Amino acid sequence: MLRHYFVVNVSSPNTPNLRDLQEKEPLKQLLEAVKTANDLKEKSKPILLKIAPDLTNGQLDDIVEIVQETGIAGVIATNTTLDRSQLTTSKDTIESIGAGGVSGKVLARRSTEIIRYLHQKSGGSFPIIGVGGIFSAEDAIEKLEAGASLVQVYSGMVYEGPGLVKKIKKGLLSFKGV
Structure with missing residues (x-):
């Protein structure tokens, strides 16, 4: 089980040029360097790669190859998206807010697609x-059915409150037939 791990997050849309590191060669070099440094530690930690939901299937294929070649522990799918097409907020309001990643419900479908794609x-x-x-528990179950081993909750906690964790846990116990 992954209890403590180190995340290489090259997917933040708020850091200029950071997402360029998701390209195959720079990413492979970065992960190999991090893994080498980690291996020198007395107690190394699993390394996970956090990716953007805006990657193409070709880029996702590269991610699978890189993870397998470098031997890092896994992937966190996904960070926030640059895609604002699913937002119902007016275009003027969106433009006044400025650049940055979009999270929450509008990200759910694409995130699950990426999980399924990577798993397959x-x-x-x-x-x-x-x-x-x-x-919700149903949302968490959808990710697990797509191939996720674990789930993380961010925006859901903001909008649903800390009781969301208990609701998800209860739903997962029912789902697993416990």
Whole structure:
């Protein structure tokens, strides 16, 4: 089980040029350097890669290959998106808010698609932590059914409150038939 881990987050849309590191060669070099440094530690930690939901299937194929080649522990799918097409907020309001990533419900479908894609392409060879649009036990179960090993909740906590964790746990226990 992944209790403590180190995240290489090259997916933040708020850091200029950071997402360029998701390209195959720079990403592979970065992960190899982090893994080498981690291996020198007396007590190393699993390394996970956090990716953007805006990657193409070709880029996702590269991610699978890189994870398998470097031997890092897994992937966190996904961070916030640059895609604002699903927002119902007026275009003027969106423009006045400015640049930055979008999270929450609008991210749910794409995040789940990426989890499913990575899981299928990798043959389930590495853990995937599912993130994006989890506001209920049903949302968490959807990520798990797509191939996630674990889930993380962010925006759901803001909008649903801390009781969301208990509701998700209860739903997962029912789902697993416990």
